[in-house]
Amino acid sequence: MDELRLAGAKAAAIMADHLEGVGDRPVWRPVPDGDLAWLTGQELPETGRALDDLLEDARAHVLPYPMGNGHPRFFGWVNSPPNPAGVLVEPLAAALNPSVAGGDHAGPHLERTVVRWLAGLVGFPHPPGGGLLTSGASMATVICLATARQRAALAAGWDAREEGLAGRPPMVMYVTEEGHSCLHKAAQLLGLGARNVRTVPVDAAYRMDVGALRAMIAEDLDAGLRPFCVAGSAGTVNSGAVDPLDEIADVAGSYGLWFHVDGAYGALGVLADGAAPHYAGLERADSLALDPHKWLGVPVGCGCALLREPAAARAAFSLVPSYLIDDNADDLGWFAEYGPEQTRPFRALKTWATLSYLGRTGVKRLVDHTTGLARTLAAMVEQAPDFELLAPVTTSITAFRHIPRPDGLDALNRAIPGAVQARGNVFFTGTRLGGHEALRACFLHPDTTERDLAILLDEIRVAAKSL
Ligand SMILES: Cc1ncc(COP(=O)(O)O)c(C=O)c1O
Numbered sequence: 001m002d003e004l005r006l007a008g009a010k011a012a013a014i015m016a017d018h019l020e021g022v023g024d025r026p027v028w029r030p031v032p033d034g035d036l037a038w039l040t041g042q043e044l045p046e047t048g049r050a051l052d053d054l055l056e057d058a059r060a061h062v063l064p065y066p067m068g069n070g071h072p073r074f075f076g077w078v079n080s081p082p083n084p085a086g087v088l089v090e091p092l093a094a095a096l097n098p099s100v101a102g103g104d105h106a107g108p109h110l111e112r113t114v115v116r117w118l119a120g121l122v123g124f125p126h127p128p129g130g131g132l133l134t135s136g137a138s139m140a141t142v143i144c145l146a147t148a149r150q151r152a153a154l155a156a157g158w159d160a161r162e163e164g165l166a167g168r169p170p171m172v173m174y175v176t177e178e179g180h181s182c183l184h185k186a187a188q189l190l191g192l193g194a195r196n197v198r199t200v201p202v203d204a205a206y207r208m209d210v211g212a213l214r215a216m217i218a219e220d221l222d223a224g225l226r227p228f229c230v231a232g233s234a235g236t237v238n239s240g241a242v243d244p245l246d247e248i249a250d251v252a253g254s255y256g257l258w259f260h261v262d263g264a265y266g267a268l269g270v271l272a273d274g275a276a277p278h279y280a281g282l283e284r285a286d287s288l289a290l291d292p293h294k295w296l297g298v299p300v301g302c303g304c305a306l307l308r309e310p311a312a313a314r315a316a317f318s319l320v321p322s323y324l325i326d327d328n329a330d331d332l333g334w335f336a337e338y339g340p341e342q343t344r345p346f347r348a349l350k351t352w353a354t355l356s357y358l359g360r361t362g363v364k365r366l367v368d369h370t371t372g373l374a375r376t377l378a379a380m381v382e383q384a385p386d387f388e389l390l391a392p393v394t395t396s397i398t399a400f401r402h403i404p405r406p407d408g409l410d411a412l413n414r415a416i417p418g419a420v421q422a423r424g425n426v427f428f429t430g431t432r433l434g435g436h437e438a439l440r441a442c443f444l445h446p447d448t449t450e451r452d453l454a455i456l457l458d459e460i461r462v463a464a465k466s467l
Helices: 002-020 033-041 051-062 084-096 106-122 137-155 181-189 210-222 245-255 267-271 310-317 347-383 409-423 450-465
Strands: 131-134 171-176 197-200 226-233 258-262 287-289 303-307 387-389 397-402 429-433 436-442
Touching: 002 051, 002 084, 033 051, 084 347, 106 131, 106 267, 106 303, 106 347, 131 137, 131 347, 137 171, 137 181, 137 226, 137 258, 137 287, 137 303, 137 310, 171 181, 171 210, 181 197, 197 210, 210 226, 210 245, 226 245, 245 258, 267 347, 303 310, 347 387, 347 397, 347 450, 397 409, 397 450, 409 429, 409 436, 409 450
Parallel strands: 171 197, 171 226, 226 258, 258 287
Antiparallel strands: 131 303, 287 303, 387 397, 397 436, 429 436
16 A cells, blocks of 8 residues: 555646646647557556556656646637546545445435535425436436436336337427437437437527427327427537527426426526526426536536436336345435446545535636626627627627638638647637537636637637638
């Protein structure tokens, strides 16, 4: 253990140096050939190596090549910097190394608390056992949609787990074109068929057109199909739009559909000053995906599936073989009965640490700060003749494009993110929005400043001149 003690102290110093200096280094840079060869071409050592050597290798070949999301000028996709408290306790979770499938040890008990905290933060109902931590929102979505599928099948008089879906009317799900790809992947994985995922049109603010939703459901019912789920978004990845959740809940309620909300990124946005009206109806959902590893900054990966009726998830997943029967389990049973994972990592510790370190006010401060940055960038874009705002700002994402000339704007805007990334001063990514190639910046970093926003626009101008 002396070796671990010494190397551990050194690892802590390396970690702190890395995090302290992150803003002084390029946001991102390509891995040069020499280090690439080291990363990809190593042979498994014949005999084990010393801990200190491993740290030196990590310092030399790994830490210099981050994805970039620790940097205050990383605005790509939806990737946050790690919260220091989360970083701190990751080794403790590894030292304990439990499987949080269930049982009477710290992991499952702490996970119950963390899930309750997350539900409470966003105002989602929390019955005992009403959720579980996952690898991310993709897995949370699989859990929620599998639960919805089984509930719909049971309500129609058959058991989808036992019989599968063959020979039954197709189950139909409704998502806007702004809905995240994980909703489609989950539907495909669950055997629903991509063709049975309807694309509901959006309004000018990229929010679900609820009149169109209603008409599509009616048409599918007339055609003998089985509408079973509508998935709204609380913070789309393209523009941060929040669907009209209250109206969607009304429609879902009137047709008896499962109402799922993808709040992976944006659910916490409800905490921002003045944002609550946009989120009205979130609390009416049957399930909510919310990723602690996004806005909160819990080190990757930690998602969360919140469930209004936990028993429905248990009905969709519970399968307890004789070697896993726990006579001492409480009424809720094991977490492994509510999802596909059996061995489950101790995700709750880093989430507990992050939430405790921030406190409710710290979470709100982070959300207010980053939504404020998105609004400020939108105002800067609107004032600049060579930029155009493409969507209203609801959360912490600003969608816009560069319009320095009349033609070739799609090709230009498509090329800009890569050209800016290569310069190393700012990292952001593009998308397609409303038929345009678009630029988007997502703010999640507590240390990003308004000065960084000016640098972003300048970097775009400079990069565009070279294209
Ligand atoms: C809105 C939204 N939903 C779902 C996901 C998928 O989450 P994960 O990558 O944690 O599986 C993302 C990821 O960025 C997202 O932004």
